[in-house]
Amino acid sequence: MADTTLDALVIGAGVAGLYELHLLREQGLSVRAYDAASGVGGTWYWNRYPGAKFDSEAYIYQYLFDEDLYRNWSWSCRFPGQEEIERWLNYVADTLDLRRDIQFDTRIDSAVFNEDTGRWLVTTDTGDTIDTQYVVTCCGMLSAPMTDLFPGQNDFAGTLVHTSRYPKEGIDFAGKRVGVIGNGATGIQVVQTIADQVTELEVFIRTPQYALPMKNTPYGPEDVAWYQSRLEEFRQNLPNTFTGFEYDFTDTWEELTPDQRRERLEEIYAGGSLQLWLASFSELFFDPAIAEEISEFVREKMRARLKDSDLIELLIPTDYSFGSHRVPLESDYLEVYHRDNVTAVPVRNNPIARIVPEGIVLEDGSLHELDVIIMATGFDAGTGALTRIDIRGRDGRSLTEDWGRDIRTTMGLMVHGYPNLLTTAVPLAPSAALCNMTTCLQHQAEWISEAVRYMRAHGKSVIEPTAEGEEVWVAHHDETAGATLFSRTDSWYNGANVPGKPRRVLSYTGGVGAYRQATLDDAAAGYKSFQFS
Incomplete structure (x- = not known):
């Protein structure tokens, strides 16, 4: 017999987990979040090493659903460090009164689906057992x-x-x-x-x-007023760009002269952000010749700063292109x-x-x-956080074993064979790697919350992806990823850093806006990739 009965259990109290807890609680569900940490923050709790900081601009790495929550927090600079980020997430937890429904210092050991009841039995390392209708995983893509x-x-x-x-x-x-x-x-x-x-x-x-110089500038009252005045712009823009950042691809390589290309690259490089990678020329991800030209531009900048030929050989890549690894x-x-x-x-x-x-x-x-x-x-990116938990779905199938053979999901939101297991920051969604994380995690948390709302309104208790729906998404994902240089370059982006891990580009590469629209269209069509009971 379980110690606790819930409508929903959220694993993790980071960016996604805090928002998911808030959304489901607002629906009136009995919901509790569990985290192995002693406090909120997820990535920003655990990664407190020297120099840890944002490389997304702080003013877009925020929740956008609540105007007061956004405006009542001010950042000290463009790319703040871990301590400030952790304080922000504590501010969020306190402002939304989330702590009363979070159990810290507790690791989820197992989750077993009961086909007779349509519910999950979850156990923790502290000896708790929880009976819950939904398990929502908000474990982070880089947490194992x-x-x-x-x-x-x-x-x-x-x-x-x-x-x-x-x-x-x-x-x-x-x-x-x-x-x-x-x-x-x-x-x-x-x-x-x-x-x-x-x-x-x-x-x-x-x-x-490859590495780009960071231009980190302090923020005074005028800077804070500037970015806070753009809240509505961010709400409209961020979810629809290619990577969930404020900037997007606007130039086409072939339409510019060599001098214009160089001028554009210099301009973006001087900005001191990830824009050269995420919003310069989209051909960077697809065309080896164009990727090589941009790569040589970055190498040239790096060589100019190094004085030693041995260091140049050791520190500057030549056997893969700029942007095909995490920059x-x-x-x-x-x-x-x-x-x-x-x-x-x-x-x-x-x-x-x-x-x-x-x-x-x-x-x-x-x-x-x-x-x-x-x-x-x-890290064992994308999959490791869940494969280190003993998750058992229909017929006792093991997610660790399933993903050990083939990494598959339905839009990064669920996995066929695991009813009522709803996921964020797992493979085959942009949140697995190629996204400003708050942009993508907010969308996934909202999609999950709306799916639960839909089920309650229609008297349904179990949701599961269909085998056909999952196959369609996996095929689309692979076709999209196969056209990019990510698929041809060994990195953690395709699991090459983990011995024996099945090779598949972890992140959806079709763009954040396209992904968002696909998930919304699926829901609007009555969740056509899913089945209910």
Whole structure:
């Protein structure tokens, strides 16, 4: 017998979970959110490593459903850091009085669907059992860290942390020899932030990354008034752009002369945002020749900042195109490698073999002695948060096993065979990677809430995608993704960073606006990809 009976259980208290809790509670449902963290924030609770910050403009990384909620919060700068972002999410939770329906320090262990009752039985690591009609997963697309990667990690005599489990109290780097494994978006933020705090810094680099300079500007009252006056514009614009940002693709490569292209690239580059990646020329994602020209533009900018030919070879990509990996923003990151206390350690052809009490040993037997190891080694993106829970659907089928064979969803909102399991930030939706996350998560949370409202109005208790509906979406997703360079480039975008993970581009690449319209059209047609009982 269950300890608790609910209408809906929400897993996660981050951006999506807080909004979903609010929406379902507004309908009068008995709903509770559970989170393994000790506070709200999701990604912005866990990722408190040095230098963690937005690379979406703060004024668009907000909830847009409530004018007062938007206007009563002011950001200090264009790209604020983790502490400020966490304070904002606490402000949201307090303003909407959400804490009374959130259980912290509780991890969901399993969820089993009962076909006789049409309900889920959920268990937690604290021994709770919950009987609920709906399970809504708001676990985040980057919340399952790749932590156990190297033999001997537990033998290290110093301090070893993964960036997404960084200690609240921080780490004192004074007098320390520090190693950072990984140089993606997170590794870049860590390296550029701690280089002047440590005695020695070694950065273990396998794959070079394109990176764009961040132009972070402070905000005064006039700036706040400027972006707050644009709330209605954002409401109309953000859900309909290609990536959920305020900017969108407006230029066509072939319609401009070479000089005009260069002028446009320079103009966008100087803006210091992700616009060069997400809203310069859409051909970047489809045409290898055009992608190479834009890639060379970025390489040229990076080469101009590096003084050493060895660093240029190690830090600047040449074997994949700009934009086919996640593009980070950085602040004087490249210049860090000119410091006397910083060493770039190439590990592509001489990988890390093991970790020993003294530090890191490479395949050639060389030992790098360290006091602190920071693992910026990424995540099992999109799927990992759910495959680490024992989720059982119809006939006892396992989501972990199903996704271990083939990663499939219906519009990233449900999975065939798992009735009343409603999902956000999972594969085959833009929220899996290619989106300003608040834009996409708000839409998914609203779609889920409206589906529940529809069911209640029509006396239905169970919703499930049809096999046919799911097949149509998967085929459309694959056709769309197959036309892009994402499908041809190994990265976490297609699961290549996780050994044995089925290869599929995780994010829907047809655009945020197109995705939103497709989900709304499906609902307007009586949820044609779904069946009810």
